[in-house]
Amino acid sequence: MKVADNFALTAVSVVDGHGGPPVDDQAVIVRDGRIDAVLPMAQYRRADDVQELALDGHYVMPGLIDAHVHLSGGRAQIDDQEIGVIAEPKLMRAVRSVYEAQQLLKRGVTAARDVSWNGLYLKRLFFEQQIPGPKVIACGPGLTRTGGHADLHQFTHDYVQENGVWGIMADGRDEVIKSVRMLLREGADAIKVFASGGDNWPHDRNHDVHYSFEELQACVEEAHRQKGTIVMCHAENREAINMAVDAGCDTIEHGEDIDEELAAKMARNGTILVPTLQLIVNWYRDFVPVGDAVQPKPRPDAFLYRDLYDSHDEAFGEQYSSQAVQSFQTAKAMGVKIALGSDTVYEPLTKYGEYSALEFRALVEYGMTTSEAITAATKTSSEAVGMSHLIGTVEPGKLADLLVLRQDPTQDPMVLYNADNIYLTFCDGKLTVQDGIFAW
Ligand SMILES: [Zn+2]
Incomplete structure (x- = not known):
């Protein structure tokens, strides 16, 4: 899979790192390596310079x-x-x-x-x-x-x-x-x-x-x-x-x-x-x-x-x-x-x-x-690790170090334990691992 510098993960559930339950039906927009916006799909508007990755049923959380x-x-x-x-x-x-x-x-x-x-x-x-x-x-x-x-x-x-x-x-x-x-x-x-x-x-x-x-x-x-x-x-x-x-x-x-x-x-x-x-x-x-x-x-x-x-x-x-x-x-x-x-x-x-x-x-x-x-x-x-201003949560302004998961990680610790559930891994907004294989 090729992912552009600017992209949107759409129709995902977001686990932002703050401890709350997953928030369903969200769009996570990334521009030039950083999270630009996290918003409900109802407010999401497609942009010409943003590649859309439709990920219905998937979960997005911080790396x-x-x-x-x-x-x-x-x-x-x-x-x-x-x-x-x-x-x-x-x-x-x-x-x-x-x-x-x-x-x-x-x-x-x-x-x-x-x-x-x-x-x-x-x-x-x-x-x-x-x-x-x-x-x-x-x-x-x-x-x-x-x-x-x-x-x-x-x-x-x-x-x-x-x-x-x-x-x-x-x-x-x-x-x-x-x-x-x-x-x-x-x-x-x-x-x-x-x-x-x-x-x-x-x-x-x-x-x-x-x-x-x-x-x-x-x-x-x-x-x-x-x-x-x-x-x-x-x-x-x-x-x-x-x-x-x-x-x-x-x-x-x-x-x-x-x-x-x-x-x-x-x-x-x-x-x-x-x-x-x-x-x-x-x-x-x-x-x-x-x-x-x-x-x-x-x-x-x-x-x-x-x-x-x-x-x-x-x-x-x-x-x-x-x-x-x-x-x-x-x-x-x-x-x-x-x-x-x-x-x-x-x-x-x-x-x-x-x-x-x-x-x-x-x-x-x-x-x-x-x-x-x-x-x-x-x-x-x-x-x-002294990096909370840059990483650790899914929030606008943070670096896009993100995981896209196939199952809800908040339901069972085995979801994250089992690497098969990690579909995509982004580092600084760059797709880096896809299903356990390096993407570049
Ligand atoms: Zn030690």
Whole structure:
């Protein structure tokens, strides 16, 4: 199908991203990449310079926005999860990340906030429009302390600093400020900081706080000095989440330790939660084996003797999962804004595109209505990535990042989960995917 620069999607039902039911019998008019008008068919008038696409029975909604991905280009199994992703040459990983970004787009994800070196350059590649890709809102690598969650400790410090995927090490106020400035110089749209551990290896513990309040505050102040820069903060325990909120971080990633008091503060401050539920709830099922599933590692991790004999049994894993669900539900009940972020990190464990769809389904499974999950994945995610003035809703003036669906996405989360229902995907008003095949 060929679609002109100016076109109208007619007789469609519009799901605008604000959370209401579909509005039937509408026309969505796009001119030069932007939504020009959304109006009832009764008011629609055909114009000579506008191509008409009659789409009776179809639904139009904003493109999905995944607020947390790692286009890392790595391939790994559970046994060597972090080793696998940085042992390959950087160029191999960079090339593979193009495929990863394109897989997102094929599942209706028209924009994604990325934490990896690759994102800084994928962003430019797709903007050139020589090959199709989503908008990559780039963080570059996240700031991690030496020995922090994104420091892949199985390799030497220098090797990780040079070849790391997701993190650069910065310690103390001065290095944090310097790193933020360096990333902004490379074109980072947002800054990621790892405030707590994340259980990638035995001494990277969820319950440890990794940055001081002073370091976090320096990071946020420096990032916000360049107006519009969002700070996303990995925080997995109450102390780290609370500190991140007080330091002014814009979004909390994972955040599986939120009680009512903390949720109330987040709601007051407008701090957005990106719960990455699919990953967190399944962490001890799919990623870090517990109980009988624990196998000897091919090479020993650095470990803490005092923790060595604490075995994580299945009950521990299930307790962690239910705490994550509880934290999400508390945040939701207290009115915290919640965005969709899949934390797709490497294949084959998390498949690009599919994992975003799984996160959408998880938001509904653990407590959102399907309409609420659509708002999370569009409007709220656009706020989480600092792009709500451009994308996230079907409204005049916004960029025409649009999905045309065969079924009503508000009725059942499986409609969006099932890629067969995505008929057309427009990026900046350009038909980019038709039935899972790139259109240019
Ligand atoms: Zn992540």
